[in-house]
Amino acid sequence: MKIEGSYTVQAPRDAVWQRLMDPASLARALPGCEKLEPNADGSYTAQLNVGVAAIRGNYTGRIEILDAVRPEQYRLKISGKGTGGFLNGEGLIMLAETGPGTTEVRYSGDAQVGGLIASVGQRLMQAAARQIVGEFFQALGREVQSQGG
Amino acid sequence: MATALLGERIKRKEDPRLIQGRGHYVDDIVLPGLLHLAFARSPHAHARIKSVDVTAAQAAPGVVAVYTGADLQGKVGMVPCAAGIEGLKVPEHPCLAVDEVRYVGEPVAVVVANSAYTARDAVEQVEVEYDPLPVVVDPEKALAPGAPRVHSKLADNVAFVAKLEGGDWKALEAEPGIKVIRQRLINQRLAPVAMETRGVVASYSPGEDLLTVWSSTQIPHILKTQLALMSGVEENHCRVIAPEVGGGFGSKLNVYGEEGVACYVSKALGRPVKWIESRRENLQATIHGRDQINDVEVYVRPDGKVAGLKCWIIADLGAYHQLLTPAIPTLTALMIVGAYHIPCVFVETKGVFTNKMATDAYRGAGRPEATYIIERVMDLVAAELNLDPVDVRMKNFPSPKDFPLALPTGVTYDSANYQRTLKKVLKAAGYTKLRKEQERLRKKGRYLGIGLSTYVEICAMGPSSRMPAGGWEFGSVRIEPTGKVTVLSGTSPHGQGEETTFAQIVASGFGIPYEDVTVLHGDTGVVPMGIGTFGSRTTAVGGTAIYLAVERLKKKMARIAAHKLGVKPGELEFKDGKVQTAGGEKAMRFLEVVAEAIFAKQLPPGVEPGLVEQCVFEPANFTFPFGAHLAVVEVDPDTGEVRLRNYYAVDDCGRVLNPMLVDGQIHGGLVQGIGQALWEEHVYDENGQLLTGTLMDYAVPRAHQFPWFETATTETPTRVNPLGAKGVGEAGTIGSTPAIVNAVVDALRPLGVRHIDMPLKPEKIWRVLRSASAA
Known part of the structure; x- marks a missing residue:
């Protein structure tokens, strides 16, 4: 399943980049994030409570940031599993300054879901993913502003 | 009602109880000490099972036990396949997956708990580590060389190749003017979606070494044999009951892994267990x-x-x-x-x-x-x-x-x-x-x-020679001392209405009221043998067995009545509740003949007391x-x-x-x-x-x-x-x-x-x- 889109954050690119790399900010911005802990190898272990339509569940997963080119782009690799099945995804995140103090974050990737979320929610996945991503960036934007980024 | 003749438009005997919600399905069976099962199923279409951790599930309040494929290995037989095709490859099919899962929905572990909800919740705490393997979904791609193999022990994905050929093809292909039309037709995969999903209650009594299973099945007798083989309980200590069955359409002409697991768990714990399939499981893991x-x-x-x-x-x-x-x-x-x-x-x-x-x-x-x-x-x-x-x-x-x-x-x-x-x-x-x-x-x-x-x-x-395990059907007819008739059939309905049609066959044969006939089915403890209901066989094969049993009884009753009336048995007919000569000058009431036969005071020499006949009909x-x-x-x-x-x-x-x-x-x-x-x-x-x-x-x-x-x-x-x-x-x-x-x-x-x-x-x-x- 292809997931792509973009979101504009009212903050300079460096500030957005900083937040995206900061576990504490991420944990606060990620919808349903209950835990986000850095691992020794640079990856994170995440615990999320998210859902698609009526299929809400607890997921434990691993998030990796790869090939980071500060402050322009990085690859994000996610693998998780939980009550609703499993999710594996990989995508590219690109940051572009579209104006003074305005950053456009574009993302594109491939996600593979299995189990209940696939059989019940797949037709809703793209819309749901867009919504979750939207909520994330909205929260991230607030993070940047509140901390005077 | 007057005598119901064959061919009449008669309302089904079954319907009053069914449309009033008074029937009893598997989920209506409640036994003391009943435990409930829920299955952890694979979210992967193909994966190696690295580990199964049941610690958390086992510790959940209300959970009695958790079993994995490894726990059941060697203790429960494989899910059986009865098809006999030359050269058929039959891969091992454990009730719970052991090393590998091969489709989404394949059961991996079972949770036993004191309520269905507790069991379902605890399933989510069964931790299974999977290592995904290459998946093959399209059967044409599965045939390609180098395609991922569903069963690594097999050389390829071909289970069998069967050929059927007839006629003089050489002559036809050489025929002038013959036109060849080609077309590819796809017959898509469907889900049977019976209104009642699958369900099973298994109850093992250690004292009697007796396994009783209620299953929403079309084939109680075949299921009994197979569950005996799978569970290790001797077949003459097994009883399978198909209560009301809310549709099957062939999907319950089967023996499922969950049934084998239920028998095992009941035997292991010495307590009755129940599993009722959810609709999601039904779409995923009941046959397509x-x-x-x-x-x-x-x-x-x-x-x-x-x-x-x-x-x-x-x-x-x-x-x-x-x-x-x-x-x-x-x-x-x-x-x-x-x-x-x-x-x-x-x-x-x-x-x-x-x-x-x-x-x-x-x-x-x-x-x-x-x-x-x-x-x-x-x-x-x-x-x-x-x-x-x-x-x-x-x-x-x-x-x-x-x-x-x-x-x-x-x-x-x-x-x-x-x-x-x-x-x-x-x-x-x-x-x-x-x-x-x-x-x-x-x-x-x-x-x-x-x-x-x-x-x-x-x-x-169908004829047994062309069926995997017998194509005959059993029927028996017994007349009780009060003149009421009890019919047993080896067919096991799930909407066919045989309690009605079989009563019509019997009532019209004896010339008695349709209400006097009761048809029993779907219980191996009551019906001695049977094949079941599928392939549009109920009336043609099962009904015929009953028809022939009626004919045998009529012959016996005619002998008894003839002895009393001083006529030849061949002169007697069964009509309007009487056994009588053609014009009706000499007659006995049906009930009088029944009494003669059962109380056995003046039976003709060589005639056994009682009125019970059975027939196993084998169609040609x-x-x-x-x-x-x-x-x-x-x-x-x-x-x-x-x-x-x-x-x-x-x-x-x-x-x-x-x-x-x-x-x-x-x-x-x-x-x-x-x-x-x-x-x-x-x-x-x-x-x-x-x-x-x-x-x-x-x-x-x-x-x-x-x-x-x-x-x-x-x-x-x-x-x-x-x-x-x-x-x-x-x-x-x-x-x-x-x-x-x-x-x-x-x-x-x-x-x-x-x-x-x-x-x-x-x-x-x-x-x-x-x-x-x-x-």
Whole structure:
């Protein structure tokens, strides 16, 4: 399943980049994030409570940031599993300054879901993913502003 | 009520309790100390199981035990497959996966808890580590060299290859003027969706070493044998009961892993356990139907005479064999010539493993596929040669005088008059007028389509020589001291209404009130032996056993009555509650004869006391019911929507014992067959994830989508059984699918449409119409 889109954050690119790399900010911005802990190898272990339509569940997963080119782009690799099945995804995140103090974050990737979320929610996945991503960036934007980024 | 004669339209004895909610299904069985099961299932289509951690689940409050595949290894037998096909590969099929999972929904572990909800919640705490393996979903890709293998122990994904060949192909291929028409037809995967999902209660009593199982099954006796073998409890210590069964359509003609697990757990814990399948599990892990790719080559003469038919079948079996999985597509080959005299036949059937749930018997089981092939072929021939589809069919029908008719497929059709059913349906529909209307509407840019299907099917399964494990059926009739009659049958209904038809057979035989007869079934502790209900066999095979048991009893009663009355037994008839001479001068009441027989004061010498007879009826052949269906559709060119305007069905199931039940079977069958043609489709994505996992996604037909069905019958009795009945349980499903597709293709013919694969959803048709108008 292809997931792509973009979101504009009212903050300079460096500030957005900083937040995206900061576990504490991420944990606060990620919808349903209950835990986000850095691992020794640079990856994170995440615990999320998210859902698609009526299929809400607890997921434990691993998030990796790869090939980071500060402050322009990085690859994000996610693998998780939980009550609703499993999710594996990989995508590219690109940051572009579209104006003074305005950053456009574009993302594109491939996600593979299995189990209940696939059989019940797949037709809703793209819309749901867009919504979750939207909520994330909205929260991230607030993070940047509140901390005077 | 007066004596119910065979052929009367009588309301079902079963219905008052069922429509008032007073029936008892598996989930209504409550036993002291009952525990509940829930299964952890694979979210992967193919993966190695790295580890299963049940610690958290086991520690959850209310959980009694958790078992994994490894725990059950060597303690529960494999899920059985009864199909006997030469060279068939039968991979190991454990009740719970051990090292590898091979389809989404495969059970991996079972949680036992004090409530169903607790069990379901704890399933989510079973931690399974999977290592994903390459997945193969498309059966054609599964055949390619180097394709991922579903079973690494097997050399490839081919479970079997079967060939069927007949006729002088050399001569036909050399024949001048012979035309060859080729077409690929896809028969999509379906979900049976019985209203009641699967369910099982297993109760093992250690003291008596007795295993009692309640299962929503069509085959209690076969299930008893198999569960005895799987559980290790001796068969004469096993009892299987099928209470009310809320539909099956073949999906409960099976032995499932969950049943084996339930027996094991009950035995291990010494407590009764229950498992009721959820709808999601039902769509995922109850057998699926159909799923074939058919490449057809038709050899036709310029006058429309079909002289030869070749077909290459790729049957998607899924990951494992269930009870009859590989046998189903072989029925397609057997019935591929349909109602036509086609001298040359070649069929190659390849059964292929894929990372999906197993396919198996679903209403029609292999015959809907055959009928779809041959009925589409007839219309393809008509379109190619610009002939009327009626003329092509009439040209290829055998004459009624040709029966019994031996075919190159190796079966012998018992009796038929295909011309009569076709003429009757054409008359009912007003065929000539319809064609004129079609022409008129076409000029106005409206697309009316008329579709025919003149099917034949194979029923009353069947002679034991051609069945995997016996094709006979058991029936017994016992007259109680009060004159009430108790009937036992080895068939096990799930909507067939045999409590009604069998009571009709018995009441009319004895000349007693229909209310005096009770039919018992579905309990191996009550009915000594049986095969079960499938393949439209209940009346033709099971009913015949009862009919013959009645005849035996009547002979005995006539001897007793004759002894008392001083006449010859042959002079006596059973009528209006009496056993009497033809004119009625000498008579005894039925009850008096019963008393004589049971109290045994003055029995003729050599006559045993009591009135109980049994019969195991072995049919000499299958029966071959047939019919002619006609569908009228209109396709909306703007939306691609198909409106089914009229449906006419003339069916010949031999002698009709109760027209109301025949109507009911036809109506239900039509809905399922039309559902396949227009809406239903069970879809996996390329990763083997099931996309149609709920009834929001899988389109089960609803009543408002159908017009009133105009049904009628003709009666061509069979000599295969003394009742003359052929069977009607699957006819509607078998006949209707091609009638609809033929009608839609006929509607779109002016746009150059030759074929569209099912289901004919608006989106698909809209695309076809759009590309046609663009061109």
